[in-house]
Amino acid sequence: MTDVLALADDALVAAQRLAWWCSRAHDLEEDIALANIALDQLGAARLLLTYAGELEGAGRDEDALAYLRGPDEFRNCLLVELPDEDFAWAITRLLFLSAHQWLRYGELAAGPDPRLAEIAARAVKESAYHLDHARLWTKRLGDGTPESRRRMTAAVAGLWPFTLELVENRAAWLEIVDGALADATLERPADPADPPTGGRAGRHTPHLAALLEEMQSLHRAHPGVTW
C-alpha cells in the first residue's frame, strides 16, 4: 500500500499545483495544456487512491484518503509540494516528475500486480505526453532568451536537490533528464551532499500543510455529507 500511496500522492499534489495555472499561463493554449496534465494526474490519483484504500481494507475511499489525512500521512515526494516560483519552475518540476512517473508506470504496467498494471498502463501513456510537453518547453526556455535561460537555470538548480528523493530508476531517469537539459543547452547541477528527503516517510516541508489546508478546508467543514 505504501508504494501505491506514494504514486497516488505524487499525482494528487502535482494535480493541485498544476491546476493553479489554469487562467494564469502565458497563453490560452498553455492554460489548456496544463489543465489537461492536471486532469491526467488527478485521474491517476483517483484510481490509485481507490486501490490504496482497498488494499488497506479499512473502508477508506479516494475522498477519505485525499481529504482526511494530515500532512504526516502523505507519502508524496517533496518535489511535488514545492510552490512554483514561475513558469520555469512549473516546467522543470514537470520534467523531473514526468520522467520519474513514466519510468515507474512503465515498470508497473509489466509488473505482477494486475490491478496496478492496469492503472499504470493507462498512466504511462499520459506520462509520455507530459514528458514531451516538459521537454519541449525546457528546450524553448533554456535556449530562448537570456532571461528565460536565467530563469530555467534557477529552476533547475532550485529543484535539483529534491530529485535525489526519487531513488528508483535513478540511472534511467538521469539519462532522460540529461538529454532534455543538454537539448536545452542547460547544465546538470551537482548533487548536494545532504539532499532533502523524508516525503516518502511523511516528513514534509510546510508547503504541503498549506496546500492541504486549502484543498481540504471545505470538505472538512462539513463532515460526513455528500457532495
Added chain:
Amino acid sequence: MAQKEPLLHLIAGSAECCNTFGVTGITATRSFDALIAADQRIEPRDEMPDAYRAGLVRQIAQHAHSEIIGMQPEGAWISRAPSLRRKAILLAKVQDEAGHGLYLYAAAETLGVSRDELEGLLLTGRQKYSSIFNYPTLTWADIGVIGWLVDGAAIVNQVPLCRCSYGPYARAMIRICKEESFHQRQGYELLHTLAHGSPAQREMAQDAVDRWWYPSLAMFGPPDGESTHSAQSMKWGVKRFSNDELRQRFVDMCVPQAEVLGLTLPDPDLRWSEERGHHDFTPPDFDELMRVVKGDGPCNAQRMAHRRAAHDNGSWVREAAAAHAAK
C-alpha cells in the same frame, strides 16, 4: 476593403487604436443583401457592410473575452472542490472555457482582426466582457448556480446564434452550445445534491440562488426599448430574438427547474399568468447592470488585475518561445 480604420474605431469604441487588419486581397463573391434575404450564411470571403463586420467582431470578441474572464470565478474553487470527482469536473469545465475562448477568437480572426489585437483591447479595457463575471463566487454552491443559471442563461442567449448569419460564428456556437449544455447539467446536479443534503448545504444553495438570480436575468441585456445594437443586429440575422423575449424564455425555463431543486427563486411577484401564457416576474435592476458594465461591479478591478498579471507574467515566456522559434 479599404475601410480598415473605421472598423477598428467601431470595435474598440476608441479612435486611438491604429493597428491594421489583414483583410486586403479578399474578393467579394456573393451579394450580401441577397444572402441575408435568403437566410443563407455569410462566409469570410463574402462582401459585407463595414458595420456588419465591426458589429460581429465586437460581439464575438466580447463573447471570447467573457469565456476567458469567466474562468476566474469558477477557477477560484478548483483548489477547494470538496470531492475529487467535483474537482475533476470543475477543472475540465474551466478548461472548456479556455477552449471556447480559442474557437471564438479564431472565428473573429476570419473577419480580419488578430487575437493579439483583441486581447489588447480587453487588457486596456476598450472591449467589455459579460458583467456577470464581475460578481464574486462566495461559496461552493455558487459553482452549482453558475452552471444552472449563468450557463443556462448563456445557452438561451446562444442557441439562436447557432443559426446566425455569419457562418464561422454559427459553427463555433454549435460546438460551444453542446458543451455549455453539459456544463449546465453538471451545475444543476451539483446544486441538486446540495439542496437535498445537510441543512447547511441547503442553506448554502438557497443563498447562492438568491445572489445570482437577478444578475442572471440581467445577462439578457437592457430592455428592448433601450438596447443599442439590437435592431440592426436582428435585421442582419445575427440576433434572432429580442432581449426581453429571451429573458422571458429563461424565466419560464427556470421556474419548474427550481421546483425540482426545492429552492425558491427570490422574487415574490413571480407567478404564472394565464393571460400571457408566461410567468410574470420582477425585472433585474438595470441601473445596477449599467454600473457593473461601466466598471463599478464588485470584482471588475480584481478580474482585470488577474488577467493583466497573467499576461504580464507570461511576457518572458512568449518572448522566449518566439526567440527559440526564430533560431
